[in-house]
Amino acid sequence: MELSIIKIGGNIIDDENKLAAFLDAFAAVPGKKILVHGGGKLATNTAERLGIRQQLVDGRRITDAETLKIVTMVYAGTINKNIVAQLQARRCDAIGLSGADGNAILTHKRTHATTDYGFAGDVDSVNTSLLTSLLLLEKTLVFSPITHDGKGQLLNTNADTIAQELARGLSSTFEISLVYTFEKSGVLLDATDDSSVISRIGPGYYQELKDRKLIFAGMIPKLDNAFAALRSGVGKVIIGRAEELPLLLAGRAGTTIVHE
Amino acid sequence: MELSIIKIGGNIIDDENKLAAFLDAFAAVPGKKILVHGGGKLATNTAERLGIRQQLVDGRRITDAETLKIVTMVYAGTINKNIVAQLQARRCDAIGLSGADGNAILTHKRTHATTDYGFAGDVDSVNTSLLTSLLLLEKTLVFSPITHDGKGQLLNTNADTIAQELARGLSSTFEISLVYTFEKSGVLLDATDDSSVISRIGPGYYQELKDRKLIFAGMIPKLDNAFAALRSGVGKVIIGRAEELPLLLAGRAGTTIVHE
Numbered sequence: 310m311e312l313s314i315i316k317i318g319g320n321i322i323d324d325e326n327k328l329a330a331f332l333d334a335f336a337a338v339p340g341k342k343i344l345v346h347g348g349g350k351l352a353t354n355t356a357e358r359l360g361i362r363q364q365l366v367d368g369r370r371i372t373d374a375e376t377l378k379i380v381t382m383v384y385a386g387t388i389n390k391n392i393v394a395q396l397q398a399r400r401c402d403a404i405g406l407s408g409a410d411g412n413a414i415l416t417h418k419r420t421h422a423t424t425d426y427g428f429a430g431d432v433d434s435v436n437t438s439l440l441t442s443l444l445l446l447e448k449t450l451v452f453s454p455i456t457h458d459g460k461g462q463l464l465n466t467n468a469d470t471i472a473q474e475l476a477r478g479l480s481s482t483f484e485i486s487l488v489y490t491f492e493k494s495g496v497l498l499d500a501t502d503d504s505s506v507i508s509r510i511g512p513g514y515y516q517e518l519k520d521r522k523l524i525f526a527g528m529i530p531k532l533d534n535a536f537a538a539l540r541s542g543v544g545k546v547i548i549g550r551a552e553e554l555p556l557l558l559a560g561r562a563g564t565t566i567v568h569e
Numbered sequence: 570m571e572l573s574i575i576k577i578g579g580n581i582i583d584d585e586n587k588l589a590a591f592l593d594a595f596a597a598v599p600g601k602k603i604l605v606h607g608g609g610k611l612a613t614n615t616a617e618r619l620g621i622r623q624q625l626v627d628g629r630r631i632t633d634a635e636t637l638k639i640v641t642m643v644y645a646g647t648i649n650k651n652i653v654a655q656l657q658a659r660r661c662d663a664i665g666l667s668g669a670d671g672n673a674i675l676t677h678k679r680t681h682a683t684t685d686y687g688f689a690g691d692v693d694s695v696n697t698s699l700l701t702s703l704l705l706l707e708k709t710l711v712f713s714p715i716t717h718d719g720k721g722q723l724l725n726t727n728a729d730t731i732a733q734e735l736a737r738g739l740s741s742t743f744e745i746s747l748v749y750t751f752e753k754s755g756v757l758l759d760a761t762d763d764s765s766v767i768s769r770i771g772p773g774y775y776q777e778l779k780d781r782k783l784i785f786a787g788m789i790p791k792l793d794n795a796f797a798a799l800r801s802g803v804g805k806v807i808i809g810r811a812e813e814l815p816l817l818l819a820g821r822a823g824t825t826i827v828h829e
Contacts, residue, residue: 355642358619378647382615386646387638390715390723394669399719405672409654411664411708442706446699448671455650461658463650 312444313342313558316472319349321551322388322490332392336399339455341483343440343475343536344403345451346392347468353385364427372427372465380465384453389431393451403449408456409463414471416464430456430464431562432471435478444483445457469531473538480542481541486558487543489531496532500525506549506562511569512536537568572704572743573602573818576732579609581811582648592652596659601743603700603710603735604663605763606652607728609692612643616720624687632687632725640725644713652711663709668716671699674731676716676724690716690724692731697739704743729791731799740802746818747803749791750811755824756792766809766822767787771829772796795826 315335323328335344354479356363356379364371366387372380389405408414408430416430417498421485443450452475454468459534469489476487498518515532524532549556549563556562575595580588595604616623616639624631632640651666656663668674668690676690692698703710712735714728729749736747758778767774775792778784784792795806809816809823816822 355619359615360618381650382642382646384646385650386644390641390645390667391668393667394717395721395725397672397719402671403669405667405669407650407653407665409650409657409663409665410656411662416670439706446702447762457654457657459657470598485760564701 310483311340311486312479313340313486313488314345314472314476314479315342315488315490315554316345316347316468317490317551318347318492321490322346323351327552328392329395331393331551331554332399332401334400336396338554338558341444343444344392344396345452345454345468345472345475345564346384346388347454348380348384348388350530351387351423352380355379355383366424369554371425372429374428377428377463377465380563381455385455386501389451389453396449396451397460401449402447403451404443405451405453407453408466408471409462411437411461412457413439414456414466414474415459416466417552418462418464426567428464430458430466432456432466432474435474439484440475440479448515449535470543473534473543476538476543476546477541480544485543486545486547487538488547488549488554488557488563489535490554490557491531492550494553494562495549496524496528498523504556505550507564509567510569513569527562532566539566539568570743571599571600571746573600573746573748574605574736574739575602575748575750575814576605576607576728577750577811578607578728578752579642580751582606582609583611587812588652589655590688591811591814592655592659595713596656598814598818599705599709601709603712603732604652604656604704604771605702605712605714605728605732605735606644606648607714608640608644609648611647611793612640613644615639624694626684631685634688637688637723637725639721641715645715649711649713656709657712661709663711664703665713667712667723668726668731672696672717672719673699673712673718674716674726674734676726677718678722678724688722688724690717690718690726692726692734695734696746697742700735700739729782729794729811733794733803736798736803737801740804745796745803746805747798747810748807748814748817748823750809750814751791752811752818753810754822755809756784756788758783767824769827771824771827773829792826798827799826
């Protein structure tokens with residue numbers, strides 16, 4: 310049984326028109342599907358309006374206690390419920406979930422000898438039994454990147470990681486296409502040239518590009534996640550523009566990450 | 570099959586210790602169950618911190634566009650996900666829902682010739698098929714009072730009404746105990762005397778008390794909802810303190826509303 314898992318980020322979530330167009334395309338994707346959304350400017354704006362200063366360590370936002378409250382409100386509340394309502398309006402029977410709901414994604418608070426990452430959750434397990442049941446009820450799942458530790462603590466988890474872990478967890482039951490959307494047309498040879506998309510990339514070619522410093526830094530975590538997903542049994546990972554979703558799924562746009 | 574539907578309000582949600590004690594008791598309730606939560610001070614506080622002025626008409630808060638954003642964040646985000654995480658910690662397999670999720674509760678925007686109620690949703694239908702499926706999967710459902718109109722618009726619905734409509738919708742499948750908790754021990758003959766609880770009340774006695782102005786005003790919408798629920802097939806409606814949940818369910822505290 311085929312399952313599409315699609316991750317969208319702030320560039321789509323922050324733009325009402327882009328989001329509406331994406332949801333049109335997403336609702337039209339045939340078969341079983343999961344949408345994973347990240348945050349976007351709304352969390353930053355809400356934090357600013359509430360006078361909460363964002364802590365940054367090495368350019369990374371730290372999820373302190375106040376920031377956790379903000380991302381829980383904005384990601385699991387505002388963004389998740391608005392996407393669900395908009396999908397319902399498109400006759401796509403969506404149900405919004407955090408990792409706490411039905412114990413869907415269990416994580417633990419990241420610990421590190423020298424850096425305090427705050428309330429960041431690293432994934433322990435995915436409740437594939439619940440997710441399979443919901444997918445078999447013909448529900449489309451919409452995940453916010455808020456998880457829990459099973460002890461009552463909500464945690465903030467990277468949305469790319471959530472998408473990857475869902476794909477990994479469900480890969481024994483479903484034939485999965487995992488799509489990471491972002492603001493570029495795919496993996497680019499030249500970060501400034503949107504037409505330099507690599508249409509297929511395997512681990513060997515990836516290593517070569519990394520060695521020659523031809524992959525721009527922002528792509529590396531995304532590709533590392535993609536290869537990790539492939540190694541864990543996911544059939545296909547695709548990276549490209551959310552605006553091109555149907556073409557991405559048809560293999561006619563973006564970058565497809567393959568075993569070799 | 571028995572199903573307990575329990576509504577809690579701000580007096581429990583706003584107090585961390587009371588909420589924890591209530592969730593201990595709720596998690597221990599045997600069998601299938603649904604928790605419906607309202608808001609509380611957190612929504613008002615968040616609105617204040619964001620500099621959003623609350624519009625009141627006849628002492629009622631109006632859900633304008635900005636207030637809708639707040640209640641969506643706070644009710645469906647913060648409160649719902651925290652309750653779910655805390656129930657999971659108590660080994661109660663909770664899943665949080667708004668009315669938009671799985672089209673669980675479809676509403677329409679209230680219209681009125683002279684008063685603008687803003688984004689207030691009146692219930693059209695409850696998706697009993699979805700809710701029954703989830704209950705049969707042994708999930709405990711936790712509802713925030715955010716609903717949708719099926720056209721992409723989220724709406725704010727009274728939590729008492731949500732509890733009543735869920736009970737009504739599910740009454741053909743389940744034998745329902747509907748519990749409204751509030752800050753009093755039950756329906757009181759004397760509003761200032763917490764020991765004047767009426768342990769049972771039917772429509773005749775209710776009418777008599779209303780005629781003699783012996784029911785204080787705040788109780789009337791609650792009792793009207795309770796009798797409406799009974800008339801629609803709900804087996805039992807109970808009103809009392811959240812702190813006494815096990816006693817309420819056992820019929821040893823609070824007020825039980827009966828057919829006569």
